[in-house]
Amino acid sequence: MANQTPAPSAGLRETKKLETRQLISAHATRLFLAQGFERTTIAEIAAAARVAKKTVTNYFPRKEDLALDHQEEFATSLARAVDARRPGESALAALRRAFADSVASRDRIAGFSGRESARMIADSPTLSACVRGLHDQRARHLARSLAEATGTDADDITVRAAAELLGAAHRTLFHRVQELTLAGHPDERIARTLTAEAARVFDLLEPALADYATA
Missing domain, CATH: 1.10.357 (Tetracycline Repressor; domain 2)
Structure with a gap:
């Protein structure tokens, strides 16, 4: 039977999710400050963070959630x-x-x-x-x-x-x-x-x- 790669632990998954969230947020903030909130699109944020648009909206359902994260x-x-x-x-x-x-x-x-x-x-x-x-x-x-x-x-x-x-x-x-x-x-x-x-x-x-x- 072929060896299977063990599934990542819950702690590792949560760490990865937090890192992805922070990465998306950082790129969104940079783009908002550079070109304005209204002119920046979710597609641009996704491209900058090198993730899918769906990944961005999974973490941040609304674009304003990226700008006002508290x-x-x-x-x-x-x-x-x-x-x-x-x-x-x-x-x-x-x-x-x-x-x-x-x-x-x-x-x-x-x-x-x-x-x-x-x-x-x-x-x-x-x-x-x-x-x-x-x-x-x-x-x-x-x-x-x-x-x-x-x-x-x-x-x-x-x-x-x-x-x-x-x-x-x-x-x-x-x-x-x-x-x-x-x-x-x-x-x-x-x-x-x-x-x-x-x-x-x-x-x-x-x-x-x-x-x-x-x-």
Whole structure:
């Protein structure tokens, strides 16, 4: 009986899949930055990565998934911050602290994506619409967490209003980071500016939400 080549282990297969995913993502990013998101095709990305078009779409069902590869993390970020609030800490206080941490670490979730990436998004109607949708998703996830925290229904008007107010604050700050990035300000200067400006934004919400959803 002829010798058979043993099947690769599950660990090896997963490693290979991760490498393929990273390869496709790297080539897509290079092409998007070089010629713009809208002008780049899946076929060009596949050719650059030397894989089939079907392989690209298996890993990334939509082209925007190649440009915005942290969508789930972004959409759930505010909800996760509320879920992780400390004893005696309100939702607003937890979100305020989490935002300060994200600015300190220059987190992409807060908008620190670099000038090239910010320009790519700003120049693309598709990506700009996708980012708007992600902000909407983030508010919906936040509403569910606030509902659980307060023992109310996610459709309750107070929960919905609180989620929209908190979501709008973060949307405003995200766009401020992008605006300063596109203007050419270095991350260190943007972080200093946002630290001061975020304090003003969150202070506006204190009278209404200072004790809301306290753990």
